Amino acid sequence: MRYGLAWCMSTFGGPIGQALGLTLAEGAYAPVAWMLLGACWIAALVSFLDGRRRRRLLASQTGLGSLRAVDWRQFEMLVSEAFRRQGYTVRETGLDGSDGGIDLILQRDGATTLVQCKQWRSQLVDVRLVREMYGLLVHHQADAVKIVAIGNYTADARRFVHGKPIELICGDALLAMVRESQAAGTVSKQTRRRA
Structure with missing residues (x-):
């Protein structure tokens, strides 16, 4: 920290940076190092709490009602x-x-998938939204699109996706995906406990 930060400041900081670089090289880097370490710890804590909240949210789902x-x-x-x-x-x-x-961009095995989430409870997802997502697929040069909805899709929307790299995930399929993810989380917890 002492030499790296001092070098960066004196090399790229102009006259003011050079003065700060000399000050840091003389040992005034300790407060900066502590602030950087504190920022890293805060970021780690926020990340841990967010992951825990997400796991609890997933684990609390019991059916379409939830x-x-x-x-x-x-x-x-x-x-x-x-x-x-x-x-x-x-x-x-x-x-x-x-x-x-x-809403989401998925990456796996070099493929990019765009995801749109629709939490509509009673309205059917129509062909207009599916066409928009197909346009985004072409525009972003993605490999596939997934549209995830609690409800269902119109017949026109289902016909439109035929032969295209678009997957319509609705109600029961979404619930199956959530339950599969819950089971995967339980298996990984048991594996960690044994290790």
Whole structure:
């Protein structure tokens, strides 16, 4: 920390950075190092608590009723955690509300999959949304699209996806995916306990 930060400051910081670099090289780096260490510990704690919250959310799902009871942010987090347990690397784009039509981006085996989550309880997902997702697939040059909904899809939407790399996940299939993820989490916990 002492020499690396001092070198960076004196090399890239201009006249002010050079002065700070000399100060750091003389030993004034300790407060900076402690602040950096504290920031890392805070980030680790936030990450741990977020992962724990996601695991509890996934574990608490018992059926379609409990899936319908969560808000849209929790629904996206739940779907994200289920895909993560299936071995995907997941990037969440929609939790701040401005997702551009893509809630999750999945990566696995070099393939990119775009995901849109719809927590609509009574409204059917129509062909318009499916067409939009197909347009995003082409635009982003992704390999596939998954649309995840608690409800169901219109007949037009089901016909549109025929022969395209689009998967419509609804109600019972979503519940099966959640239960499979719950079982995978239980198996990994038991494995860790034995080790």
